[in-house]
Amino acid sequence: MPVRVRMAPSPTGLLHIGNVRTALFNWLYARHEGGEFRLRIENTDTSREVAEAVDQIKESLSWLGLDWDGPLTFQLDRMDDCRQVADGLVADGKAYEDEGAIRFRMPDEGSTGWDDVVRGRVEIPNETIEDLVLIRSDGRPTYNFASPMEDVWDGITHVIRGEDHISNTPKQINIIRAVGAEVPVYAHVPNVSGPDGKKLSKRHGAVTVDEFRKDGYLPEALLNFLALLGWAPDGETTIMSRDELVERFLLERVSPSPAQFDYAKLDWMNGIYLRELSSQEFAHRLVMWLGENGYEWDAQRVSRAAPLVQEKIARLAEFPGFAGFLFGEVEPDPAELDGGAPMLAATEEALVSLEPFEAESIETALRAAADGLGLKPRQAFQPVRVAVTGSKVSPGLFESIELLGRETTLSRLRAAAAVVA
């Protein structure tokens, strides 16, 4: 039987990164096995927010490149089927009515167990499982009834989900057995917690896909990082393309112990991916990101500035802070200009009629100017950098000056000179 897995989010908000990690394992398994990855929405009502949330979930998955197979299905559409099954269970004496609701009769003795792909044999005493409500008194099925039934109807072969579902599993297995269907294989993957071991939340940093996107992470880097949370192909490999991930992913190698989300490592990895991009592609991503985030900066200029920062930033969102001086005014801190008057003047003089006005010639001219004043490059360029870029930290000075252009550079040098004077 071909493998078929699913991601079953509830449309309550933006896609959480923890859910993405679980979805990723499902997707990787499906693609590795040549099976199907289904997307099913576990909605229970028809409020307007649902439609928006569904669109956001689809948009996030698309951005990440996690494509799903077959039609998108909704729990809502199977409520009648659930009720029918519940009625049948009542007729068979396997469920009973209780104050308007329908409850499933769980076995009282023995235990319910399964061979979990990541945890091995798990056995839960039946006496600890309460009779479960199948249908609420208002007629709607509960999650623990609808979910396993949908798995049955969809022909799901492997249920790969978070470990928080472990206690639901024996309940669902009993229901599936009661309706005479085949029980799927279960794999409970470990949870992802915050850097402090607590539940990953907003105060730790980005948590939804949208936030990571806004922070300037690349989807391929995010996936690579997420894949390594609870799984590793071996003890050496860390950087893997999407294809390599698919090729090497083995569900049996997923670790049962929980992992902490390390933002610093994600940043490092994103930087690796950013630097591996061709300069054209890097520029393209920058332009796209800026466009998505409200920056109306000239694409041509952004593309020319891109090479100056490609090795310096770890996230696309750092670009404005690094290269903003090319797109707007600067306000140098007078204190950082202190003592720079001679070099500012010398620089202005050196650049006034320099030809050609290019990084290489600019460098030669400025080094000569520094030399003439008996200054070390380090101390000489500092005030010039501050005057021109507005900061002590910037892309290469000479390239920056070339890009900025003679006029703007000279006016900034004069403005700074006026301040120190």
Added chain:
RNA sequence: GCCCCCAUCGACUAGCGGUCCAGGUCGCGGCCCUUUCAAGGCCGUAGCACGGGUUCGAAUCCCGUUGGGGGCACCA
């Protein structure tokens, strides 16, 4: 309270009885390079939670303790 899960450097992990006085990556520290910041190169730091077994031999198997986490809804 009851049930379940987990346990190797600060973090992610490799290790599935001897090849491990435990390897890789991030982070951190140092050095080199250097116009700032990065990037890059080199070196270094740091771990098998504890206690019992089993075995000629345990990070690897078993039991217990401790410590984390999850679940006990007419939520999903």
